[in-house]
Amino acid sequence: DTGVSQDPRHKITKRGQNVTFRCDPISEHNRLYWYRQTLGQGPEFLTYFQNEAQLEKSRLLSDRFSAERPKGSFSTLEIQRTEQGDSAMYLCASSLVALAGPGGTQYFGPGTRLLVL
Amino acid sequence: GENVEQHPSTLSVQEGDSAVIKCTYSDSASNYFPWYKQELGKRPQLIIDIRSNVGEKKDQRIAVTLNKTAKHFSLHITETQPEDSAVYFCAAMAGRRALTFGSGTRLQVQP
DSSP: OOSOEEEOSEEEEOTTOOEEEEEEOOTTOOEEEEEEEOTTSOOEEEEEEETTEEEEEOTTSOTTEEEEOTTSSOEEEEEOSOOGGGOEEEEEEEEOOOTTSOOOOOEEOOOEEEEEO | OOOEEEEOSEEEEETTSOEEEEEEEOOTTEEEEEEEEEOTTSOOEEEEEEETTOSEEEETTEEEEEETTTTEEEEEEOSOOGGGOEEEEEEEEETTSOOEEOOOEEEEEEO
């Protein structure tokens, strides 16, 4: 499968625990995005990477959230000291952006559904 | 930052009828406008997109129109089928940044 993949697909955790999600983008894509989607809403931007550089973070991304893309390929999103309000679907997307061109089409992964008890 | 508003939130049509979903955006720098379809429990899938140098784009039963002056864009689905039932999201992007999504439209096509 050459699409965007995410792991795990589902995660149940207790409040206060740390969780980590992984995203594997389409192999030639240089840009990787993280979004959060709650029930009945559209995806909300969290952060994105161009290769290994984290270029932008939303104000939604509190200090408890950290994301990495160490080698410019897969990415991880960690949430520390989870809260019930963190329960959501976490979506990853990737795109190919040319140096001088416009933003590329974003392709989404299946998401990781997080439930914080 | 960008703000995208989407209407209606729900839309019910009879099979074979047309469906229209409308979005407005706030950032005049936005130049890329995709539409995603999301079925229950599945990932958002791109169905059509348009860039700001084009006023209209069509792909079989789906079309998107863009009015940059008024800062609004619309999705048109003709000859709707039950498998078109899903939640549809519009989005806008300024430059090479991230997407800002609308709140979604739940489309139900009645057979």
